[in-house]
Amino acid sequence: MLDFIQQLGRSGFDFFQRLGRANILFAHILGGIPGMLVRIPLVIQQILSVGVLSLLIILVSGLFVGMVLGLQGYNTLVDFGAEESLGVMVALSLVRELGPVVSALLFAGRAGSALTAEIGLMKATEQLSAMEMMAIDPIRRVLTPRFLAGFISMPLLAAIFSAVGVLGGHFVGVGLLGVDEGAYWSQMQDSVDLYDDIYNGVIKSLVFGVVVTWIAVFEGYDAVPTSEGVSRATTRTVVHSSLAVLGLDFILTAIMF
Amino acid sequence: MTDSAEPLVEIRNLSFARGDRMIFDGIDMDIQQGKVTAIMGPSGTGKTTLLRLIGGQIKPLTGTIKVDGIEVTELSRSALFQLRKRMGMLFQNGALLTDMNVYDNIAFPIREHTQLSEKVIRTLVTMKLQVVGLRGARELMPSELSGGMARRVAMARAIALDPMMMMYDEPFTGQDPISMGVLVRLIRELNDALGLTSIVVSHDIEEASSIADTIYLLSGGKVVAHGSADNLRESGSEWAKQFMNGLPDGPVPFHYPANDYAEDLLAGAKK
Ligand SMILES: Nc1ncnc2c1ncn2[C@@H]1O[C@H](COP(=O)(O)OP(=O)(O)OP(=O)(O)O)[C@@H](O)[C@H]1O
Numbered sequence: 001m002l003d004f005i006q007q008l009g010r011s012g013f014d015f016f017q018r019l020g021r022a023n024i025l026f027a028h029i030l031g032g033i034p035g036m037l038v039r040i041p042l043v044i045q046q047i048l049s050v051g052v053l054s055l056l057i058i059l060v061s062g063l064f065v066g067m068v069l070g071l072q073g074y075n076t077l078v079d080f081g082a083e084e085s086l087g088v089m090v091a092l093s094l095v096r097e098l099g100p101v102v103s104a105l106l107f108a109g110r111a112g113s114a115l116t117a118e119i120g121l122m123k124a125t126e127q128l129s130a131m132e133m134m135a136i137d138p139i140r141r142v143l144t145p146r147f148l149a150g151f152i153s154m155p156l157l158a159a160i161f162s163a164v165g166v167l168g169g170h171f172v173g174v175g176l177l178g179v180d181e182g183a184y185w186s187q188m189q190d191s192v193d194l195y196d197d198i199y200n201g202v203i204k205s206l207v208f209g210v211v212v213t214w215i216a217v218f219e220g221y222d223a224v225p226t227s228e229g230v231s232r233a234t235t236r237t238v239v240h241s242s243l244a245v246l247g248l249d250f251i252l253t254a255i256m257f
Numbered sequence: 258m259t260d261s262a263e264p265l266v267e268i269r270n271l272s273f274a275r276g277d278r279m280i281f282d283g284i285d286m287d288i289q290q291g292k293v294t295a296i297m298g299p300s301g302t303g304k305t306t307l308l309r310l311i312g313g314q315i316k317p318l319t320g321t322i323k324v325d326g327i328e329v330t331e332l333s334r335s336a337l338f339q340l341r342k343r344m345g346m347l348f349q350n351g352a353l354l355t356d357m358n359v360y361d362n363i364a365f366p367i368r369e370h371t372q373l374s375e376k377v378i379r380t381l382v383t384m385k386l387q388v389v390g391l392r393g394a395r396e397l398m399p400s401e402l403s404g405g406m407a408r409r410v411a412m413a414r415a416i417a418l419d420p421m422m423m424m425y426d427e428p429f430t431g432q433d434p435i436s437m438g439v440l441v442r443l444i445r446e447l448n449d450a451l452g453l454t455s456i457v458v459s460h461d462i463e464e465a466s467s468i469a470d471t472i473y474l475l476s477g478g479k480v481v482a483h484g485s486a487d488n489l490r491e492s493g494s495e496w497a498k499q500f501m502n503g504l505p506d507g508p509v510p511f512h513y514p515a516n517d518y519a520e521d522l523l524a525g526a527k528k
């Protein structure tokens with residue numbers, strides 16, 4: 001019993017210590033942003049590697065999610081004779097919910113884990129220490145551009161996901177099930193609101209972008225510098241950021257809609 | 258610069274602990290300007306730790322570390338970075354940046370710290386590569402280099418900003434005799450040609466004594482002997498004798514502290 005309480009205390013203590021370290025690191029990363037403004041190529045290079053890494057999986061998943069939405073939506077709507085509204089249903093589900101959330105989950109699995117592994121390995125092979133000894137701040141040189149790249153890529157990827165999804169829904173709904181093409185697009189245009197739907201979706205994906213890349217770079221930077229430590233950190237990135245995305249999605253949705 | 262009689266690095270009464278374990282217990286050390294100083298000692302005595310202390314990456318419990326007259330332990334982060342621009346350090350495995358080729362690795366500190374044009378940088382990098390004999394390897398990625406080549410590239414990177422001192426962490430481990438010889442010669446030549454001060458951490462008695470002007474032997478958190486290689490070999494000190502002759506047992510015991518051997522065996526038999 002005593003052991004159990006001791007264990008509980010220790011893990012609580014560890015948790016808050018990690019949280020503190022993560023926050024200090026976050027402040028340090030943000031402090032590096034002004035310096036990055038004059039070094040845009042560094043950020044662009046990272047956007048290329050982070051964004052391109054996830055692009056294919058985002059395209060394919062977006063297409064399939066859109067197609068499934070088309071099928072499911074049609075089956076439900078046709079009962080009420082409302083299959084004309086399929087376009088609205090597909091677009092709203094994607095823009096408000098599935099676009100930001102699913103692309104953030106995929107991003108965490110694909111790019112987040114890669115970021116953690118890369119930074120963790122740089123730590124394990126003393127590359128970060130070597131930078132310190134060359135009087136170069138590794139947080140600002142390595143972590144800040146990667147963080148910015150994640151932050152910028154996330155809403156773009158979510159937008160691509162939604163766009164491809166709408167096309168997927170169109171393919172199934174209009175192409176295979178015979179929903180009227182004009183109704184699909186025009187109802188969508190009428191009902192999807194720029195502020196309520198699109199902006200809120202963008203805000204969601206910006207928040208997810210910050211959280212996922214923050215977790216990814218923190219786990220890498222805080223990893224135990226051995227191969228086992230890095231692999232554990234990579235797993236933690238995927239688990240923690242997925243949970244964070246789903247939890248935050250609930251909170252944001254409750255506030256927004 | 259201080260005059261040559263003054264040591265470049267002056268360590269006084271330095272103590273450092275990891276957890277409950279004292280790694281250093283009040284050591285004093287002088288690294289003479291322009292000389293090659295070797296630091297030797299059994300594995301785990303804290304040689305790497307000592308280099309990190311000198312570079313200001315970790316702070317000691319007590320004591321002072323002066324580099325070129327500047328107290329490292331009290332520096333602010335930016336002042337420490339200013340000082341580090343004048344120190345080169347070679348990590349145990351080279352620690353090259355794996356996502357850049359050899360050329361960009363060496364150009365890295367120059368690009369980060371100066372506003373020089375790419376043309377000038379190219380000249381500088383080519384000169385550094387020529388010094389370590391790897392001008393032809395400029396396009397290779399770190400994963401395509403052998404261990405010895407990686408260390409030479411890391412050396413070229415460490416001297417990219419023309420530092421006043423170099424610290425080498427076990428530059429010889431895992432090298433064949435030829436590349437060992439190359440590294441030994443390079444360290445000496447760099448030191449003399451560029452007017453550096455070098456600190457070499459090593460296990461390797463022969464190599465270390467062939468380049469070092471002064472040797473410090475560390476063990477159990479203390480400096481157990483120091484002097485030139487010849488001095489140490491002839492000295493009466495048991496430590497020096499054991500280390501310089503590579504005897505398995507002596508003041509540095511062969512066995513990790515353990516309970517009685519017979520009891521340990523019997524305890525197994527009783528079960
Ligand atoms: N990050 C750390 N946390 C806790 N203990 C550490 C850490 N780094 C090193 N140590 C301990 O400090 C001691 C000295 O380590 P150090 O790496 O300086 O030894 P060393 O003399 O360089 O050994 P080697 O010759 O094997 O490289 C070791 O006993 C090690 O267990």
Ligand SMILES: [Mg+2]
Nearest residue numbers: 304305306426
């Ligand atoms: Mg070491």
